Amino acid sequence: MASQKSAAISTKRGSFHFDAKWIFIIAIIAFLLVFQVLPLIYLLVRSFFPEGHFSLEAFARIYSYALNWTALKNTIITGGAAMIFGVLIAFPLAWLVGRTNMYGKNFFRTLFVMTYMVPPYVGAMAWLRLLNPNAGILNKFLMDLFHLAEAPFNIYTLGGLTWVLTSFYYPYAFITISRAMEKMDPSLEEAARISGASPLRTLFTVTLPLMMPSIVAAALLVFVAAISCYGIPSIVGAPGQIHTVTTRIIDYVYIGNQEGITDSTVLAVFLMALALIVLYVSNIPLKRQYITVSGKSTRPNIVDLGKWRWVATLGVTLFAIVVVVIPFATVFATSFTMNMGKPLTLDNMTFKYWNTIFSRKAIISSTQNSITAAFLAATFGLLVSCVMAYLLKRTNVKGRHIPDFLITVGSGTPSVVIALALIMTMSGKFGINIYNTMAIMVIAYMIKYMLMGMRSVVSAFSQISPSLEEAAQISGSGWVRRFKDIIIPLILPSIVAGWFLIFMPCFYELTMSTLLYSADTKTLGVELYTYQTYHSQQTASALASAILIVVMTMNILLNKLTKGKFSI
Amino acid sequence: MSVISISHITKSFGDVQVLKDFNEVFQDGEFITLLGPSGCGKTTMLRILAGFERPTSGELSIDGVVVNSDTVFIPPEKREIGMVFQSYAVWPHMTVFDNVAYPLKIKKVPKDVIKKKVMDILEVVHLSQYADRLPSQLSGGQQQRVALGRALVAEPKLLLLDEPLSNLDAKLRENMRYEIKDIQKKLGITVVYVTHDQIEAMTMSDRVFVINRGVVQQVGSPEDIYKRPANQFVADFVGKLNFLKGKVENGRIQLKGLSQSLPYTGPLTGDVMVCIRPENIHITPKEISVLSGTLSHIYYLGNENDCRVQLGDDIFIRMSTYPDLHDLKLGQELFMELSDFLVYPDDGEAHTKILT
Numbered sequence A: 001m002a003s004q005k006s007a008a009i010s011t012k013r014g015s016f017h018f019d020a021k022w023i024f025i026i027a028i029i030a031f032l033l034v035f036q037v038l039p040l041i042y043l044l045v046r047s048f049f050p051e052g053h054f055s056l057e058a059f060a061r062i063y064s065y066a067l068n069w070t071a072l073k074n075t076i077i078t079g080g081a082a083m084i085f086g087v088l089i090a091f092p093l094a095w096l097v098g099r100t101n102m103y104g105k106n107f108f109r110t111l112f113v114m115t116y117m118v119p120p121y122v123g124a125m126a127w128l129r130l131l132n133p134n135a136g137i138l139n140k141f142l143m144d145l146f147h148l149a150e151a152p153f154n155i156y157t158l159g160g161l162t163w164v165l166t167s168f169y170y171p172y173a174f175i176t177i178s179r180a181m182e183k184m185d186p187s188l189e190e191a192a193r194i195s196g197a198s199p200l201r202t203l204f205t206v207t208l209p210l211m212m213p214s215i216v217a218a219a220l221l222v223f224v225a226a227i228s229c230y231g232i233p234s235i236v237g238a239p240g241q242i243h244t245v246t247t248r249i250i251d252y253v254y255i256g257n258q259e260g261i262t263d264s265t266v267l268a269v270f271l272m273a274l275a276l277i278v279l280y281v282s283n284i285p286l287k288r289q290y291i292t293v294s295g296k297s298t299r300p301n302i303v304d305l306g307k308w309r310w311v312a313t314l315g316v317t318l319f320a321i322v323v324v325v326i327p328f329a330t331v332f333a334t335s336f337t338m339n340m341g342k343p344l345t346l347d348n349m350t351f352k353y354w355n356t357i358f359s360r361k362a363i364i365s366s367t368q369n370s371i372t373a374a375f376l377a378a379t380f381g382l383l384v385s386c387v388m389a390y391l392l393k394r395t396n397v398k399g400r401h402i403p404d405f406l407i408t409v410g411s412g413t414p415s416v417v418i419a420l421a422l423i424m425t426m427s428g429k430f431g432i433n434i435y436n437t438m439a440i441m442v443i444a445y446m447i448k449y450m451l452m453g454m455r456s457v458v459s460a461f462s463q464i465s466p467s468l469e470e471a472a473q474i475s476g477s478g479w480v481r482r483f484k485d486i487i488i489p490l491i492l493p494s495i496v497a498g499w500f501l502i503f504m505p506c507f508y509e510l511t512m513s514t515l516l517y518s519a520d521t522k523t524l525g526v527e528l529y530t531y532q533t534y535h536s537q538q539t540a541s542a543l544a545s546a547i548l549i550v551v552m553t554m555n556i557l558l559n560k561l562t563k564g565k566f567s568i
Numbered sequence B: 001m002s003v004i005s006i007s008h009i010t011k012s013f014g015d016v017q018v019l020k021d022f023n024e025v026f027q028d029g030e031f032i033t034l035l036g037p038s039g040c041g042k043t044t045m046l047r048i049l050a051g052f053e054r055p056t057s058g059e060l061s062i063d064g065v066v067v068n069s070d071t072v073f074i075p076p077e078k079r080e081i082g083m084v085f086q087s088y089a090v091w092p093h094m095t096v097f098d099n100v101a102y103p104l105k106i107k108k109v110p111k112d113v114i115k116k117k118v119m120d121i122l123e124v125v126h127l128s129q130y131a132d133r134l135p136s137q138l139s140g141g142q143q144q145r146v147a148l149g150r151a152l153v154a155e156p157k158l159l160l161l162d163e164p165l166s167n168l169d170a171k172l173r174e175n176m177r178y179e180i181k182d183i184q185k186k187l188g189i190t191v192v193y194v195t196h197d198q199i200e201a202m203t204m205s206d207r208v209f210v211i212n213r214g215v216v217q218q219v220g221s222p223e224d225i226y227k228r229p230a231n232q233f234v235a236d237f238v239g240k241l242n243f244l245k246g247k248v249e250n251g252r253i254q255l256k257g258l259s260q261s262l263p264y265t266g267p268l269t270g271d272v273m274v275c276i277r278p279e280n281i282h283i284t285p286k287e288i289s290v291l292s293g294t295l296s297h298i299y300y301l302g303n304e305n306d307c308r309v310q311l312g313d314d315i316f317i318r319m320s321t322y323p324d325l326h327d328l329k330l331g332q333e334l335f336m337e338l339s340d341f342l343v344y345p346d347d348g349e350a351h352t353k354i355l356t
Helices: A002-013 A019-050 A057-064 A065-098 A105-118 A120-129 A137-146 A158-183 A186-194 A201-227 A231-241 A245-255 A258-287 A309-333 A352-359 A361-394 A401-412 A415-426 A437-461 A465-476 A479-507 A511-516 A524-534 A537-561 B044-052 B096-106 B113-124 B138-153 B170-187 B198-204 B222-227 B234-237
Strands: B002-014 B016-026 B029-036 B057-062 B064-067 B083-086 B160-161 B190-195 B206-214 B215-220 B242-249 B250-256 B261-263 B270-276 B281-283 B293-299 B303-313 B315-321 B333-336 B342-345
Touching: A019 A065, A019 A258, A019 A361, A019 A401, A019 A415, A019 A437, A057 A065, A057 A258, A057 A309, A065 A105, A065 A158, A065 A201, A065 A245, A065 A258, A065 A309, A105 A158, A105 A309, A105 A537, A120 A137, A120 A158, A120 A231, A120 A309, A120 A524, A120 A537, A158 A231, A158 A309, A186 A201, A186 B083, A186 B138, A201 A245, A231 A245, A231 A465, A245 A258, A245 A511, A245 B270, A258 A401, A258 A415, A258 B029, A309 A537, A352 A361, A361 A401, A361 A437, A361 A479, A361 A524, A401 A437, A401 B342, A415 A437, A415 A511, A437 A479, A437 A511, A465 B261, A479 A537, A479 B315, A479 B342, A524 A537, B002 B044, B016 B215, B029 B044, B029 B170, B029 B198, B044 B083, B044 B160, B044 B206, B083 B138, B083 B293, B096 B113, B096 B138, B096 B160, B113 B138, B138 B160, B170 B190, B170 B198, B190 B198, B198 B222, B206 B234, B215 B222, B215 B234, B234 B270, B234 B342, B242 B261, B242 B315, B250 B270, B281 B315
Parallel strands: B029 B190, B029 B206, B083 B160, B160 B190
Antiparallel strands: B002 B016, B002 B057, B057 B064, B206 B215, B242 B250, B242 B270, B250 B261, B270 B342, B281 B333, B293 B303, B293 B333, B303 B315
């Protein structure tokens, strides 16, 4: 730390002491200013000054249009409902899995956490096939079973949209709440038990109030994810004429003229404001968060469910079957189905769609594009993350919180807003024209997903005692050398994990790619979406299954590589 | 106020047996300390008493009521026990008053009675003026007293304390030792206290259980375990100790590696281990001395000098002297007598080193 001290002293004296760390900070800030702050501000300005002068005309036009109003309403209703149901599902699940003697806890934990890494559009595809009012497999099954005249469920409704959003975003809440529960000092609960409180009373008077900040954070996380989602409403909503803000934005952009762009910015501003307000609000309870981490780690207090043990296990199993097994199995089965109107029998089975995805040139080149873009985003993103983590945890250089703040904001900004803002600013208007290149996609991916890598590296950093590094410093190594010799080897597992955390969502990304791709840079997500919507659901299902297999394999690999310390 | 009977309690976590056949009766109003190094099983025993762990086998009863056996298990909330946790476990979302009132609320005690009882107990733990504070506004020592108040407020039959002082600074720790002992005497409750600190064990306990590797090594009053330790482990764990190897020959113990010997009339024969406490070594004139050596180090501790005396090649002993009594110089030859020492059979295992 000697170099910062000398930096501080020399500033006091008024002489300029050059600190090499500043180069990195300035480079990162410059990158974020150009590719994140400028586009977002321009988007905001452009929505109020559509033709160079202030005008609310665009707002008036957009928000007086009934379709847009409905889209706004739909977005808030489905987002709010997904948030409430998501938490209502996630809290009991987290408690059962983390704090009771339910059977198969580890299996269920892995299962629920794993669905976090599944692209949401896979769920949409599955539920479309299951609950289509005309030919949904589950609908037909229920009609036959109970001799119903009409299909009991219709996926093309607000309820259907909420269901798919909830079933794919509750893992966000599950993970957040589970982590908070793991961190909680078990003696806080034991103190309640020894005071005479039953396990249930302990849950309501001690566990739940202490978890409240995490629950609020989890709820808001689900809300922002749900309102920013494009994959699910575009697949489930579009056929049912259910529009959301994200689908409307992309419809406007696809119009292709200046007015379309202006109109989309006006909607995007709404989405951005909503997301950022929520992000801000979710940080308020965090400040009040109780420190419930104790020095002594004891085994968590496991509640004996008694006669409810089997009931709980059965309930969670059923939930897992409905939310995880059935949708995945459906997508998998669809990829082998010749005629979608008939059930999957041996006669109706084919491998041709799997053949297609491994042989068709367009699909192969999209896969290559996706791998390249995700690889670049993950690698650059991680580089930034490592430097940022070092600056945050090991130095007190002025301004080190600025990039951290910007990266957090970037991650909280809806994908569609990021992509739109980049299109508007990076197509030559400000001297940079990377429109229709892979660069614009890599940048968009980085802005959206860099935070995941950074959090992983930062948390690893906080667990390494500064004295390890100070020992190297006293031995005479400079900070670059210390980074290479001490830090990197110690946090390597987290670096690997962080890389995968950025790579995976970029690999199957859909929303931003939809707006940013060109003929040469079509990605896997876009390819899959096109097949699902216009050509062949079976090919899309085969692609989705392949993506799922890749994601699962990576997850298992990651788990093995980091000796169980990390999986997603 | 209660009698606790522990019979044949064992506990294993997987393949690791952390408690081996614990048998004892804790009498009504007794202050019991479970003393041992970390990982010895003392906390596990305490958690079995509380009901947070279930023993692998054995039976436990409190006041004649079986709370734990192969067929019976009474959960912690039904045992009417008070407990103070190492991390205090004061609920951060409740005020001091609410924390302390919690056990009474569970018992559905009327509000006015709760208020009176809580204020009374806050008086006992010197926290009356902090009733409305949140725990985050309190110091570690104050939080610790909140935990103590909460454990006592429902007038439990039994109070369990799990290393309650280990997170406090030295001065506060000393004060709390006396306070806890005073409160226990005043209320007359049975206390089981877990610690690895021998001074806490010595100052507060009626009986001390010294535990190592899941086995009770010795049970006795503080004086018993200090003056008459049952084995080398107890002798070493409680207080400071010098170890010297020797062999019994013709009514004397011939010290190995030295041409010196000690008088011995005990029953042991063959190889033995001689244990000498530093305060039992005294400087004397050459004529009546039994040991001699060269003074190699002096550490001044204020009330005493902690000296190292070299008896032979690589054989040193530790000796306490009063700073004002002798004018000592490094390198001078010293003659010493022993006011007491212990002799154990030499099992050839640990504790063969001479300085600890």
